[in-house]
């Protein structure tokens with residue numbers, strides 16, 4: 470449940486900057502049920518009504534439960550942004566991002582650095598919840614375990630968010646220092662689930678429907694949040710739905726290359742539609758090509774040509790060169806995809822770790838929109 474909204478199957482498409490736009494969400498929604506979160510929106514850009522930001526808040530007419538992620542560091546600006554979402558009817562659900570590990574963001578005290586400043590974190594969340602309440606908008610947070618293993622915040626932050634009245638808490642079970650490396654710590658998700666009464670959503674390393682079932686079993690979470698696993702694999706949502714409805718013996722969804730090609734073509738079409746421009750839509754599609762073809766025996770020249778398309782006709786001509794009968798490559802299953810970068814020391818503002826109760830709003834931490 471998110472507020473009054475029943476989430477069935479209990480699956481959430483993780484917000485991913487540059488990926489989870491209206492086109493990708495539609496492609497995923499066509500595969501299975503769940504909640505599909507929009508790309509992250511910066512609160513300051515929203516309240517300033519920056520045209521590019523407003524354009525990013527685009528939902529399809531049939532998108533029943535419009536889910537929006539906001540990123541903010543200032544309690545007042547965040548509350549104003551949430552109020553604007555309610556007043557302008559922009560979305561039905563708001564999630565707050567406290568997970569971004571990008572140095573440009575943490576260096577200024579934003580994203581995954583912020584929960585360490587517990588009072589400031591508490592104020593942002595409680596003011597956001599209060600702003601959402603009159604509109605009946607459930608407010609959730611998404612966070613990491615903490616800055617690093619010596620500075621963990623997730624249980625304390627989860628309890629504070631619960632106290633503030635959030636509808637659910639999602640945990641990406643890595644520290645900011647880990648970025649996307651190593652394994653997500655599902656034990657930490659279990660610990661958080663034990664500590665909270667509000668629904669807990671587990672995030673990290675779900676590559677197949679079977680992983681989702683394992684996470685639920687291991688942690689007792691109320692639902693799962695899926696990010697990189699669906700890059701180039703929107704049918705993962707069909708796989709997840711099959712897993713949740715049929716249980717452990719479910720039949721995995723394994724498209725042939727011909728079926729993958731059809732989905733690629735549909736994805737590019739939806740992007741062209743969403744961006745109102747064939748050139749831009751095709752350019753945006755190019756980054757997905759390698760993900761779609763991962764593991765399939767497709768030659769380098771064809772891969773390169775596909776990653777340089779400028780028109781839908783060109784895409785379809787190239788897709789016609791693929792062998793449609795090729796089965797899904799078993800060795801691409803259960804494997805990480807997308808970002809897997811190495812861990813790195815977290816850049817923080819000077820003195821950040823020594824001043825947990827400082828409520829000063831960090832400056833310049835709201836200029837980025839790189840997600841996380």
Ligand SMILES: Cc1cc2nc3c(=O)[nH]c(=O)nc-3n(C[C@H](O)[C@H](O)[C@H](O)COP(=O)(O)O)c2cc1C
Nearest residue numbers: 483484485486509566641673674695696697840841
């Ligand atoms: C390209 C990309 C963009 C991301 N953007 C965001 C974002 O805007 N907001 C956010 O909370 N998390 C963002 N994330 C993190 C994911 O939502 C998710 O927490 C993370 O990938 C771990 O889940 P996974 O193992 O299922 O991928 C992003 C991840 C990737 C790979």
